[in-house]
Amino acid sequence: MNLLPKSSKEFSSAEYWETFFKKRGASAFEWYGAYVDHCAVLHKYIKPKDKVLVVGCGNSALSEQMYDVGYQGITNIDISEVVIEQMKERNATRRPTMVFMKMDMMQMGFADSQFQVVLDKGTLDAxxxxxxxxxxxxxxxxxxxxxxxxxxxxxxxxxxxAQEHIAKKALSYFHQEGWPVRIHTIEEESSARRQFVMPVFVFVFTKFRKVPGAGQMILEMCTEEQGKPLRLQSVGQLLELVKGRQQYALLRNHLTKHSSSGENVSLTLCDRGSGKPRYTFYIVDQPSVKPSRANHFAIFIVPQGRETEWIFGTDEGRKQLGKSAGFKRLLVVALHRDQLYESMEAIQSELSGKVMELAPHGLPPNQQVPFLSVGGDIGVRTVQYRGTSDMSGEYVIEDVKGEDGNYFRHLIFLSNVNVVQSETKLLHSTSKSVSSQKKKKKDKGRRRPCSEAEKPSNPETAQAVDKSYLCCDHHRAMIAGLVLLSKNGGLLPDTPFSLLVVGLGGGSLPLFIHDYFSQSTVYAIEIDPVVLEMATKWFEFSQDDRMKVILADGLNYISTLADSGSGSYDVIMFDVDSKDTTLGMSCPPPAFVDNVFLQKVRNVLAPQGLFILNLVCRDCTLKEKVMVAIKEVFPLIYLQKIEGEVNEILYCQLTTELKAGSKDLLEAGQILENALKKPGRQWDQTYHLVEMLKKVTIV
Incomplete structure (x- = not known):
């Protein structure tokens, strides 16, 4: 028996519904669940003595079940005479005061202000x-x-x-009328009894008299039925919350039936009070793992402040983490800033219901799912300062505790929260000695029960900056590449040279060169004055006769210098990021590797000079174009790939006469490293120039 319409427009046709109910008969047809699914919400807004009008009643048992529990002032209308007669016959004896009338809801015959409630289940959608x-x-x-x-x-x-066009129309209409709006989501446990994948929503519009010039009208979403509704500022925000619930339902339905292998699947849960992101889930499936009761599913909590590390903050890293953990499905959970987390136990309690909704198909019943972490605690993240840059937007300065217990200071622009713009190691003023153990970038995801929590240190004691420590491996590689600079027979710490670095950040790279190469003269180009202020106040950056910051656009500065022919540098470094996150290249901006501009870089570089570029490009086609452009300008290029990261460091020279083989590089690197380790000078014992240079190849 085919009851489907030939087109969607037939849903609004009286003829279609007449035929539909004739074919179907008197058996109840429930759109979007039965009374038991909705009663918890309906009882909040409908009193037993209210006069209720059900529009488009069809042959649903909803009003009958409401009648049976005490709501006896119900009038039902429908455009179909067939269904109205069926419902009259079905209720004549058991529900004598229930009213059924054939009527078009677009032109009702009732007097004004006759009802306290109008109830619609699926009619607007039809x-x-x-x-x-x-x-x-x-x-x-x-x-x-x-x-x-x-x-x-x-x-x-x-x-x-709540399809998007329907929700938008209803919310906009009644919001403009001045009616408060509140939305409930039917609990997922109840929804599971339906055949619909999408969640069902209950919109409650309360009639107010329209008052010209009235203030902000009420727009609310009930994220938890027992909690306080979340107040929104606009219809758009409310629609986004609805869409988020729908996307979550689709994702959950997909993940219960399929593997996420090959897909980058993630979703974010917001705090029900503030509406701000609280948790982000990343689904990591390992199809090659043969599931057993012990390795079917696990949840991995990323400690606060460590979500930007390669192993947790990239798809490639999380895949490695999942492989190391050995579970068929690993749910990686990142914790957000501006949120309070009491303990691992509190997080587990809060997430236990949601994470189980994302369990893979075939999870054994009553299976205890382990919560895993690194170090056992929730980590420490202290926001020291937040501000706004006209050029880069909102940013935060925050201190986080690393894997080895040391503290690190981060500069993060909130437009790209997964990238640490600048990082430096902090010294604990209360410590008797300074640990120089390197904070590992590639944690292997060691499984350790969350109950093994450590007592966090107080980040307020960690204020002094360890200027001898380079947190970023690409900075270490850029420093190591200086051995390629041929000046007076080789580069030593007391060899004079001039360096121009585009991109200041926290200033750790130019400061290291300034401090360890005593005869160097360093010029840093920075376009954003706020970045210089942050580097000075929070990263202990300072200027003197050998360290100068030029507030300018790096493109304009180099172009002007090249056109005027008024100066040159022995070394030029590009360590500048792109603010356009839609590009496949996050460092540098495309204009910095344009062929015409690279020619200007060449003109500013000394004849025996060295151009060092930090390249971060995930788009293989774009990367190939960049390499072609660089090769057209610089005949000799050395390349170093940073292990476990996307960064690639290019060392570019204008001559082919001084080709250095691997042995030459290692010997030069060892000489320079030994010279830098002067007695009485602090040195990070984990930094080995020779080890960095072993990975250098000629392009």
């Missing part, structure tokens, strides 16, 4: 099949009639799948 002029006209008529027959203070309760 009418608004598209956004054509005729459909929108009918919806406006429906809403106008509902507003007319409702008393002031009455509620229009609309149960809907």
């Amino acid at each position: 009418i608004m099949t598209d956004e054509s002029e005729g459909t929108l006209h009918n919806v406006n008529r429906m809403f106008a009639e509902i507003g007319r027959v409702l008393q002031v203070g009455g509620r229009f309760v609309c149960i809907s799948l």
Whole structure:
């Protein structure tokens, strides 16, 4: 028996519904769940003595079940005479005061302000099949009639799948009318009994008299039925929350049936009070793992402040983490800044219900799912300062505790929260000695029970900056590449040379060169004055006769210098990022590797000079174009790939006469490293120039 319409427009046709109910008969047809699914929400807004109008009642048992529990002032209308007669016959004896009337809800015959509640379950969805002029006209008529027959203070309760065009229309219409809006989501446990994948929403619109010039109207979302509703500032924000619930339902349905292998699957859960992101989930599946009761599913909590590390902050890293953990599905959970987390135990309790909804198909019943972490505690993240740059947007300065217990200071622009713009190691003023153990970038995801928590140190004691420690491996590689600079027979710490670095950040790279190469003269180009202020105040950057910051656009500065022919540098470094996150290259901005501009870089570089570029490019096609452009300008290029990261360091020279083989590089690196380790000078014992140079190849 085919009951489906030939087109969606038939849903608003009286003829279609007449035929539908004739074929189906008197058996109840439930759109979007039964009374038991909705009663918890309906009881909040409908009192037993209220006069209730059910529009588009069909042959649903909803009003009958409401009648049976005490709601006996119910009037039902439908456009189909067939279904109205069926419902009258079905309820004549058991529910004698229940009213059923054939009536078009777009032109109702009731007096004004006759009802306290108008209830709709699926009718709006059936009418608004598209956004054509005729459909929108009918919806406006429906809403106008509902507003007319409702008393002031009455509620229009609309149960809907909330397709985007429907939700947008309903919210906009009643918000403009000045009616407070509240949305509930039917609990997932109840929804599981339906055949619909998408969640069901209950919209509650309360009739208020429209007051010209009234203030902000109420827009609310009930994220937890027992909690306080979340107040939103705009219809757009409310629609985004609805869309988020729908996307979560689709993802959960997909993950219960399929593997995420090959897909980058993630979702974010927001705090129900503030609406700000609280947890981000990353699904990591290992299809090659044969599931057993012990390795089916696990949750890995990333300590605060460590979500930007390669192993946790990149798809490649999380895949390695999943492989190391050995579970068929690993749910990696990142904790967000501006949120309070009491303990691992509190996080587990908060997440236990949600994470189980993302369990893989075939998880044994009553299976205890382990929570894993690194170090056992939730980590320490202390926001020291937050501000806004006109050029780069909002940013935070925060101190976090690393894997080895040391503290690190981060500069992070909130437009790209997964990237640490600058990082430096902090010295504990209360410590008797300074640990120089390197903070590992590639943690192997050691499994350790969360109960083994450590007592966090106080980040307030960690203020002094360890200027001898280079946190970033690409900075270490850029320093190591200086051995390629041929000046007076080789580069030593007391060899004079001039260096121009584009991109200041926290200043750790130019400061290291300034401090360890005593005859160097360093010029740093920085376009954003706020970055210089941050580097000075929070990263202990300072200027003197050998260290100067030029506040300028690096492109303009180099172009002007090249055109005027007024100066040159022995070394030029590019360590500047792109603010456009849509590009496949995050460092440098494309204009810095344009062929014309590279020619200007060449003109500013001394004849025996060295151009060092930090390249971060995930787009293989774009990277190939960049390499072609560089090779056209620089005949000799050395390359070093940073292990475990996307960064590649290019060392470019203007001559081919001084080709250095691997042995030459290692010997030069050892000489320079030994010279840098002067007695009485602090040196990071984990930094070995020779080890960095072993990975250098000629392009």
